[in-house]
Amino acid sequence: MAIDDFGKGYSALNYLKHFPIDILKIDKCxxxxxxxxxxxxxxxxxxxxxxxxxxxxxxxxxxxxxxxLECLKHLRCDMMQGHLISRPLPAKIASRFLEHP
Structure with a gap:
């Protein structure tokens, strides 16, 4: 389970204690x-x-x-998501992309 857009809106720190979270997604802002x-x-x-x-x-x-990307690597961020990695893809193409990046 992931908390999306962390740091923005209703993503309170309290959620980190009360839900079985595996991933924290830092908001693009x-x-x-x-x-x-x-x-x-x-x-x-x-x-x-x-x-x-x-x-x-x-x-x-x-x-x-x-x-x-380089800054986030330096900060030891585990994963990155965004247009630098890939634009949004239809499911069929995304499957192929994930099999052969």
């Missing part, structure tokens, strides 16, 4: 300027550290540039 806004980088690092401390995997949403 923190990723957009991660390599130019130190506050975004600090917040993202804190979310990654907190998730890892709780034994959770972390996915960063909205990765669109190589600089964002």
């Amino acid at each position: 923190f990723i957009k300027d991660i390599n130019v806004d130190e506050r975004d980088a600090v917040i993202t690092q804190a979310m990654i550290n907190m998730a890892h401390g709780m034994g959770l995997k972390v996915i960063a949403e909205g990765v669109e540039t190589v600089r964002q």
Whole structure:
């Protein structure tokens, strides 16, 4: 189970204690300027550290540039999602993409 868009809207820290969560997905609003806004980088690092401390995997949403990808690798983010990796795909094509990336 994953918490989507973490850090935005109704994704309260309390959810981390009360639901059987495996994955935390960091909202793209923190990723957009991660390599130019130190506050975004600090917040993202804190979310990654907190998730890892709780034994959770972390996915960063909205990765669109190589600089964002490199920054997230440096922060030890587990997985990335966004247009840099792939545009949204129909199910049939996505299956082939996953078999042969």
